[in-house]
Amino acid sequence: MSAQVTAESTGVVLPPRRRSQLSRLERTLGGRGGLVGAGILLVLVLVAVLAPLLAPHSPEQIDAARVLAAPDLSHPFGSDALGRDVLSRVLYAFRTSLAISIGSVALAMLAGVPLGLIAGYRGGWVDAVLMRPLDMLLALPALLLAVSLVSILGPGSFVVLVAIAVIYLPILARVLRSSVLVVRERPYVLGARARGVGPLGIMVRHVLPNAVGPVLVQATVLMGFALQVEAALSFLGLGAQPPTPSLGLMLLDGYQVLQQAWWVDVFPGLAIALTVVAFLLIGDGLRRRYDPAGVAE
Amino acid sequence: MTVLELEDVRVDFAGEAGTTSALAGVSLTVAEGEILGLVGESGCGKSTLANAIMGLLAPAARLRGRIAFQGRELTTLGPREYRELRGDRLAMIVQDPLSALDPAFSVGSQVAEVVSAHRKVGRRAARERAVEVLREVGIPSAAERYGEPPHRFSGGMRQRVVIAAALANEPALLIADEPTTALDATIQAQILGLLRDLQARHRMATVLISHDLGVVAQLCDRVGVLYAGQLVELAPVAELFAHPRHPYTRTLIDALPGAGHARGRLPGLEGRVPDLADPPPGCRFAPRCPAAMPECATGPVLAGEGEHAVACWLDDTSRAATTAAVGPERSRA
Numbered sequence: 001m002s003a004q005v006t007a008e009s010t011g012v013v014l015p016p017r018r019r020s021q022l023s024r025l026e027r028t029l030g031g032r033g034g035l036v037g038a039g040i041l042l043v044l045v046l047v048a049v050l051a052p053l054l055a056p057h058s059p060e061q062i063d064a065a066r067v068l069a070a071p072d073l074s075h076p077f078g079s080d081a082l083g084r085d086v087l088s089r090v091l092y093a094f095r096t097s098l099a100i101s102i103g104s105v106a107l108a109m110l111a112g113v114p115l116g117l118i119a120g121y122r123g124g125w126v127d128a129v130l131m132r133p134l135d136m137l138l139a140l141p142a143l144l145l146a147v148s149l150v151s152i153l154g155p156g157s158f159v160v161l162v163a164i165a166v167i168y169l170p171i172l173a174r175v176l177r178s179s180v181l182v183v184r185e186r187p188y189v190l191g192a193r194a195r196g197v198g199p200l201g202i203m204v205r206h207v208l209p210n211a212v213g214p215v216l217v218q219a220t221v222l223m224g225f226a227l228q229v230e231a232a233l234s235f236l237g238l239g240a241q242p243p244t245p246s247l248g249l250m251l252l253d254g255y256q257v258l259q260q261a262w263w264v265d266v267f268p269g270l271a272i273a274l275t276v277v278a279f280l281l282i283g284d285g286l287r288r289r290y291d292p293a294g295v296a297e
Numbered sequence: 298m299t300v301l302e303l304e305d306v307r308v309d310f311a312g313e314a315g316t317t318s319a320l321a322g323v324s325l326t327v328a329e330g331e332i333l334g335l336v337g338e339s340g341c342g343k344s345t346l347a348n349a350i351m352g353l354l355a356p357a358a359r360l361r362g363r364i365a366f367q368g369r370e371l372t373t374l375g376p377r378e379y380r381e382l383r384g385d386r387l388a389m390i391v392q393d394p395l396s397a398l399d400p401a402f403s404v405g406s407q408v409a410e411v412v413s414a415h416r417k418v419g420r421r422a423a424r425e426r427a428v429e430v431l432r433e434v435g436i437p438s439a440a441e442r443y444g445e446p447p448h449r450f451s452g453g454m455r456q457r458v459v460i461a462a463a464l465a466n467e468p469a470l471l472i473a474d475e476p477t478t479a480l481d482a483t484i485q486a487q488i489l490g491l492l493r494d495l496q497a498r499h500r501m502a503t504v505l506i507s508h509d510l511g512v513v514a515q516l517c518d519r520v521g522v523l524y525a526g527q528l529v530e531l532a533p534v535a536e537l538f539a540h541p542r543h544p545y546t547r548t549l550i551d552a553l554p555g556a557g558h559a560r561g562r563l564p565g566l567e568g569r570v571p572d573l574a575d576p577p578p579g580c581r582f583a584p585r586c587p588a589a590m591p592e593c594a595t596g597p598v599l600a601g602e603g604e605h606a607v608a609c610w611l612d613d614t615s616r617a618a619t620t621a622a623v624g625p626e627r628s629r630a
Contacts, residue, residue, distance in 0.1 A: 124356075186396060187391055187392065187393050187396045187397045188396060188397055188398055188399040188400075190353065190391050190397075191391045191397040191398070191399075191459070191462075192399070192410075193353055193383070194351055194353060194383055194384065194388070194389040194391055194463075195383065195384035195388075195410070195411040195414065195462055195463070196380050196381065196382070196383035196384030196385055196411065196414050196415055197384070197410060197411075197414055198380055198414075201410075201414070205399075205402070205410075206399050206401075206402075209399075209401040209402075210399065210400065210401050
């Protein structure tokens with residue numbers, strides 16, 4: 001038998017190599033974990049958006065006959081101390097919480113990205129003027145800062161969103177600044193300057209796209225934590241005000257009746273945990289893809 | 298016609314360990330259609346000179362002397378006016394073609410970017426011009442590959458793209474800083490051929506910076522030899538190789554691998570470029586010079602008859618010029 005066995009000689013026809021859409025997505029998300037996280041998040045976002053359609057009952061309808069009723073077929077998650085359907089309340093509360101966590105990180109990016117970009121690219125006194133106040137914010141414990149802000153501005157969902165954004169702003173700005181410091185020394189930045197591209201064009205077109213990876217990683221992880229902070233603030237009575245359903249408020253309600261009715265507390269708790277895990281998985285995957293050196297953590 | 302004229306250009310970097318004198322009084326001219334080569338070891342100030350002309354020195358650098366481009370003084374230019382010149386009349390090919398293109402953008406858009414930065418043209422016109430230049434520098438199927446990112450191109454092809462970006466606005470002066478150093482020998486020859494063709498066609502004044510005398514010999518009309526921030530010899534290329542007058546130039550030429558010494562160790566030069574934070578007084582080459590003498594403590598003046606100038610006490614013209622100059626100004630050059 002000859003040493004060379006070709007596809008023709010053996011009659012085997014190799015199928016053309018194909019990359020499925022799924023495996024391409026997996027690579028984009030930095031591996032299996034990221035893919036799973038993205039899958040969970042996609043389902044969760046759909047659930048949040050479609051909450052009014054999915055919820056079997058009104059989240060605010062009180063039913064004296066069903067006080068602390070155990071889960072059954074028509075109320076899979078049971079009922080709370082006022083006889084309200086826990087499943088419907090979790091769906092609506094999740095909607096609020098997710099909006100706050102995504103909104104707060106988006107707001108923090110909106111302010112933090114320009115600050116970090118300019119501070120890192122210009123350096124010198126511009127850097128000092130922009131970053132020192134942010135460093136001072138960073139020195140305060142996050143929850144203390146949020147509690148103080150809410151006490152000053154008064155409770156409410158939007159205030160919580162702003163408070164979380166203020167906590168995250170310096171973190172995101174610093175992460176971007178540090179990767180900008182690396183990217184601005186790359187030869188293509190000098191090349192762009194030699195071609196007469198102005199400072200704004202260089203920052204926005206050449207530095208930002210190459211430096212933003214670690215910030216995206218950090219932002220994803222922070223969205224998970226934002227959900228926790230929101231729940232913590234609501235639990236303390238500083239966030240969403242009743243009757244607006246909020247995961248933190250539900251934890252507070254459930255905590256008081258935990259001995260009699262575990263379901264009032266466990267389901268909102270699980271919703272928080274699942275969402276945080278999804279964000280962490282995505283964040284971890286993105287980090288593997290964008291930031292192999294680990295600048296963001 | 299003189300396109301670029303440098304007069305006594307000095308660049309100092311203020312640092313914690315004192316001032317580093319990266320360029321110590323360089324004067325030269327480049328004419329339209331001429332290729333001037335600048336050679337020297339690493340750390341001789343070749344890239345500093347390029348950045349000084351382009352106005353791209355680090356903020357810590359202090360620049361003195363005159364740099365005139367088409368009769369216009371560059372050293373007093375504001376950042377905005379300078380930016381308008383860069384990429385338009387003044388172009389530079391930066392070192393390291395492999396990373397000189399932004400990985401996040403298509404090669405075509407980076408060439409088009411130079412066009413739209415300086416010309417009031419629409420996207421489509423900028424794109425057309427970019428495709429035209431890419432074709433001119435020899436990118437096959439330029440229109441089809443316009444949208445591809447740099448990593449799909451080989452090193453030589455990337456260098457062609459970088460050259461296209463530099464030439465997109467038909468500059469009057471092109472500075473090529475080690476344009477072929479990162480490329481392998483075959484590709485190097487192709488890129489040098491391309492540069493020669495483009496130069497012959499567009500007649501821009503060109504400064505070619507290289508540590509490779511072979512590259513300079515192939516391409517340049519005149520050659521300047523830099524040592525530790527000083528221009529030690531300046532001559533037409535054939536003249537320089539035939540009759541090098543400065544001991545440093547001689548050592549460089551002797552160190553070229555050639556048919557003459559196919560076997561054994563190449564002759565080299567002991568020691569290294571002096572610490573520019575504390576340069577030797579006078580001629581900076583003196584500590585390594587085989588022919589050093591007491592006079593070398595005073596810096597010799599670059600002078601010569603006709604086209605061939607040298608800064609060395611061994612040379613009669615330079616000696617006479619230095620003796621004449623030293624009288625009023627006994628400065629550390």
